[in-house]
Amino acid sequence: MLAILVKEKIIAVVTSENFDDSKTGRLVYSYDSTPNYQALPDAVVSPRNTAEVAEIVKICNEHQIPIVPRGSGTNLCGGTCPLEGGIVMLFKHMNKILEIDEENLTATVQPGVITYDVITAVESKGLFYPPDPGSMKISTIGGNINENSGGLRGLKYGVTRDYVMALEIVLPNGEIIRTGGKLAKDVAGYDFTRLYVGSEGTLGIVTEATLKLIPIPDAKKTMLALYQDMEAAARSVSKIIANKIIPATLEFLDQPTLKVVEDYARIGLPTDVKAVLLIEQDGPPEVVERDIIKISEICRQEMAVSVQIAQSETEAEALRTARRTALSALARLKPTTILEDATVPRSEIAKMVKAINDIAAKYKLDICTFGHAGDGNLHPTCPTDARNHEEMERVERAFAEIFEKAIELGGTITGEHGVGVMKSPYLELKLGKAGIAAMQAVKNALDPNHIMNPGKVFMDDSRKRVKVGQ
Amino acid sequence: MTKLQEQQTIQKQFNERMNQEELLNCMRCGFCLPSCPTYIESGFQESHSPRGRIALMKAVVDGLIEPDEDFERSLDLCLGCRACEPVCPSGVNYGQLLEEARDIVNQNKRHSLPVRAVRKAVFEGLFPHQNRIKNLTGLIGFYQRSGLQKAARKTGIMKLLPENLAAMEKVLPPVPTMKEMKNRPEHLPSIGTQTARVAFFSGCLMDTVFLETNNATMKLLQLAGCEVVIPKGQSCCGALHGHSGEKESARGLAKKNIQAFEDLNVDFIITNAGGCGAFLMDYDHLLKDDPLWKERAAAFKEKIKDIAEVLVAAGFHEKVKLELPPQVVTYQDSCHLRNVMKTASAPRLLIQSIKGVEFKEMQQADRCCGSAGIYNIIESEMSMRLLDSKMVHAKATHASTIVTANPGCLLQMKLGIEREGLAAKMRGVHLVDLLMEAVKKEAVV
Numbered sequence A: 001m002l003a004i005l006v007k008e009k010i011i012a013v014v015t016s017e018n019f020d021d022s023k024t025g026r027l028v029y030s031y032d033s034t035p036n037y038q039a040l041p042d043a044v045v046s047p048r049n050t051a052e053v054a055e056i057v058k059i060c061n062e063h064q065i066p067i068v069p070r071g072s073g074t075n076l077c078g079g080t081c082p083l084e085g086g087i088v089m090l091f092k093h094m095n096k097i098l099e100i101d102e103e104n105l106t107a108t109v110q111p112g113v114i115t116y117d118v119i120t121a122v123e124s125k126g127l128f129y130p131p132d133p134g135s136m137k138i139s140t141i142g143g144n145i146n147e148n149s150g151g152l153r154g155l156k157y158g159v160t161r162d163y164v165m166a167l168e169i170v171l172p173n174g175e176i177i178r179t180g181g182k183l184a185k186d187v188a189g190y191d192f193t194r195l196y197v198g199s200e201g202t203l204g205i206v207t208e209a210t211l212k213l214i215p216i217p218d219a220k221k222t223m224l225a226l227y228q229d230m231e232a233a234a235r236s237v238s239k240i241i242a243n244k245i246i247p248a249t250l251e252f253l254d255q256p257t258l259k260v261v262e263d264y265a266r267i268g269l270p271t272d273v274k275a276v277l278l279i280e281q282d283g284p285p286e287v288v289e290r291d292i293i294k295i296s297e298i299c300r301q302e303m304a305v306s307v308q309i310a311q312s313e314t315e316a317e318a319l320r321t322a323r324r325t326a327l328s329a330l331a332r333l334k335p336t337t338i339l340e341d342a343t344v345p346r347s348e349i350a351k352m353v354k355a356i357n358d359i360a361a362k363y364k365l366d367i368c369t370f371g372h373a374g375d376g377n378l379h380p381t382c383p384t385d386a387r388n389h390e391e392m393e394r395v396e397r398a399f400a401e402i403f404e405k406a407i408e409l410g411g412t413i414t415g416e417h418g419v420g421v422m423k424s425p426y427l428e429l430k431l432g433k434a435g436i437a438a439m440q441a442v443k444n445a446l447d448p449n450h451i452m453n454p455g456k457v458f459m460d461d462s463r464k465r466v467k468v469g470q
Numbered sequence B: 001m002t003k004l005q006e007q008q009t010i011q012k013q014f015n016e017r018m019n020q021e022e023l024l025n026c027m028r029c030g031f032c033l034p035s036c037p038t039y040i041e042s043g044f045q046e047s048h049s050p051r052g053r054i055a056l057m058k059a060v061v062d063g064l065i066e067p068d069e070d071f072e073r074s075l076d077l078c079l080g081c082r083a084c085e086p087v088c089p090s091g092v093n094y095g096q097l098l099e100e101a102r103d104i105v106n107q108n109k110r111h112s113l114p115v116r117a118v119r120k121a122v123f124e125g126l127f128p129h130q131n132r133i134k135n136l137t138g139l140i141g142f143y144q145r146s147g148l149q150k151a152a153r154k155t156g157i158m159k160l161l162p163e164n165l166a167a168m169e170k171v172l173p174p175v176p177t178m179k180e181m182k183n184r185p186e187h188l189p190s191i192g193t194q195t196a197r198v199a200f201f202s203g204c205l206m207d208t209v210f211l212e213t214n215n216a217t218m219k220l221l222q223l224a225g226c227e228v229v230i231p232k233g234q235s236c237c238g239a240l241h242g243h244s245g246e247k248e249s250a251r252g253l254a255k256k257n258i259q260a261f262e263d264l265n266v267d268f269i270i271t272n273a274g275g276c277g278a279f280l281m282d283y284d285h286l287l288k289d290d291p292l293w294k295e296r297a298a299a300f301k302e303k304i305k306d307i308a309e310v311l312v313a314a315g316f317h318e319k320v321k322l323e324l325p326p327q328v329v330t331y332q333d334s335c336h337l338r339n340v341m342k343t344a345s346a347p348r349l350l351i352q353s354i355k356g357v358e359f360k361e362m363q364q365a366d367r368c369c370g371s372a373g374i375y376n377i378i379e380s381e382m383s384m385r386l387l388d389s390k391m392v393h394a395k396a397t398h399a400s401t402i403v404t405a406n407p408g409c410l411l412q413m414k415l416g417i418e419r420e421g422l423a424a425k426m427r428g429v430h431l432v433d434l435l436m437e438a439v440k441k442e443a444v445v
């Protein structure tokens, strides 16, 4: 519960219409897309502009009240679960595209704008904003920036980080700063834009962002390569890249994932094969044509049983959409769906796929795998039941082993979903003690009272990764 | 019962009766958010989204929150349009969760006296009795007689605005005479070579207020080569009851209908109202705990088809010459026809087969128009907001005809046209009435 005084102060800033501390109002912001995390905030506040954000942050900083900034709550690391109460801050009023600058090729937007709305708005002007997470029709740019989200086009075009040029940020003390600019070059001081990308709401609040745009590619082709052997599919990925072809998209789906996705989408995906690669190339028509032929050859050499090229944009879009639903579709199988985000260098992808299979067998678990194969970013997913404690123990041990294997192969514990609360116990595995201490020093300097999204990224003890039961 | 006791009973029943597997099946991905009209119209309030509503139901089951007024508000504002279902990759059956939740709340709530009177009049006094519906000379007449209108005005719970009421009165079709309503056919032969034998579910509102539409439906079926039987024993589908937390009465009606259609030896059971058809298709779920009826309900469900699907399958649009004076036509999906019966392309194909018609798809044709059973009366404010956005898109097509496939949607479209002052330029018609108009005279024997 917020003290009456604090409540009154916040209402004075945003009006009572934008302040909600009813039980219902708080409950619906107690969760995100991460299984097994739920905690009620004390209130939900929806500021209307940067000045109001700054006012609220000042009040919270003064009274040491946690702030959890929240986009659409689609993150997969418990990132918006208000573990320590406080206020959840929404950006539903701050959801405008402020400007599309066709001379500098930038878009300036507010944090609450939906990713897909930005993509379609710039495309209507012949421009291209590549980061397209599977959740793009729901996720916000504020969320994308703070998780540094990837997408289906990451292999060739990079991730959100590569498209953020400037930010307006409200610091934890309520000061407003601007970083970067519509500038191709800028070395004036530390690169705070990069620091805040992927900061998971723990260093301040993004209130405006200027995004980089590029011209939209002329042509695009989409294909499916089918395999009876998962590792053969993984080998194809490494080989395509080794042949100096960088496809726009190079996604991987295994058989169990294919089955549930087809069950939902009903677009005639093959369900009798062990793995599928969804491959896309874009660019000038001649290059696309040449690359697709070459990729097909490589896939066949690597034992693809069939290679199919989408005959129309509708067909291609159906394939992409189906791929985006993979995670939610897997949720059909069992009450709880635990998904991971281990990432390895591209050359190691076949080894990682094999390791996941071996680990699944060792712990007697069904692990389905899909992901951005071209980025070395796999999502091993375990359909399970949080109420089955014995099985959850095994899930936890299996995932710990998967993480260790990823690190051993030169990889990381999370490629794009962020650390949040879910992966904080494993952060040390990647960073080491000194690495964590350096990051904590940054956190302490900017947010000495730890009001911004507390309990995320760092953890104090070796808390268990999967919180069993509720 | 005190309020607190009431909440405790509701909570207990949530725990016992809600399908917990189904609640857990929602992985909170939010894929349903962009398709939920109340989420969008409420300015992106999670408590008025499918994901939020499911989380709230689960929280009551888990005892995290009490089923308080805000909780009920969230359930009440849901249109039940089920646009959240086809877009859910996880396959959450939201409609069934909502129905169960509403049933629990309503059965355990002491409604205030006027509300009780209204509910009783509607759910017990009127809809189960076809002859009583017949005896009413029109919807407005019914409002006045049942005391509903008075109650609505007195309590303010039914914020039926006087201007809406006046408009509503205008949009009702000419009500048929008693004689017309009483001499209904029970069997009609096919016209031309017989391709199928079908039964027609005539529906309670459709067979009174929309009698002409029913006549057209049967005629089109005959023309498509169907022998049509219209069993006497059938009754109201129960959708209104089921969606409003009167499940037990709905079950009674379901059994009556299953019985009436069971031994007819037909290929399909045809409906011409998406709202009814979808509810008929849910009978197997409604009766899932009744071992004597479960299988009979499943067999019944298998046969339910919308008229548009059957006409297309029978090649009606290729067989029969269809022509109208030149006009632009647009189509508003019936939510339940689209989201539950999965019929979306057949009506469009039929419209496009009419010579002289230029079909223009309106933006967001798949979004609820706000009619939603009696929602437009009970939640008039939200309903009118949805209708206003709908009309913006409809107008943008420059259509002179808006076609729908459900009586509720049709009335709402007519209301929208009336409210916009477009009655001179635009009309709303049921798909079968449009097709009937387009049938060249010589085809009808």
Ligand SMILES: Cc1cc2nc3c(=O)[nH]c(=O)nc-3n(C[C@H](O)[C@H](O)[C@H](O)COP(=O)(O)OP(=O)(O)OC[C@H]3O[C@@H](n4cnc5c(N)ncnc54)[C@H](O)[C@@H]3O)c2cc1C
Binding pocket: A032, A033, A068, A069, A070, A071, A072, A073, A074, A075, A076, A079, A080, A091, A111, A132, A133, A134, A135, A138, A139, A140, A141, A142, A143, A144, A145, A146, A147, A148, A149, A150, A151, A152, A200, A201, A202, A204, A205, A206, A207, A324, A325, A327, A328, A416, A417, A453, B028, B029, B030
């Ligand atoms: C089905 C599904 C598919 C997905 N696919 C992908 C994928 O392909 N690639 C990928 O990378 N991710 C994916 N995700 C994860 C998720 O969608 C992304 O992390 C997304 O960026 C989150 O956006 P959001 O608006 O929902 O943010 P939220 O979940 O609300 O927030 C995410 C983080 O950002 C912080 N935050 C939000 N707004 C602000 C702000 N204005 N200022 C400061 N901090 C803020 C929050 O505190 C939180 O830490 C997927 C998720 C789902 C459910």
Ligand code: SF4
Binding pocket: A328, B025, B026, B027, B028, B029, B030, B031, B032, B033, B050, B051, B054, B084, B087, B088, B089, B090, B091, B092
């Ligand atoms: S789309 Fe389905 S699983 Fe996802 S939040 Fe909505 S109901 Fe839940």
Ligand code: SF4
Binding pocket: B035, B036, B037, B038, B039, B048, B049, B050, B053, B077, B078, B079, B080, B081, B082, B083, B084, B085, B094
């Ligand atoms: S039924 Fe319609 S209004 Fe209700 S939650 Fe689903 S989409 Fe929203």
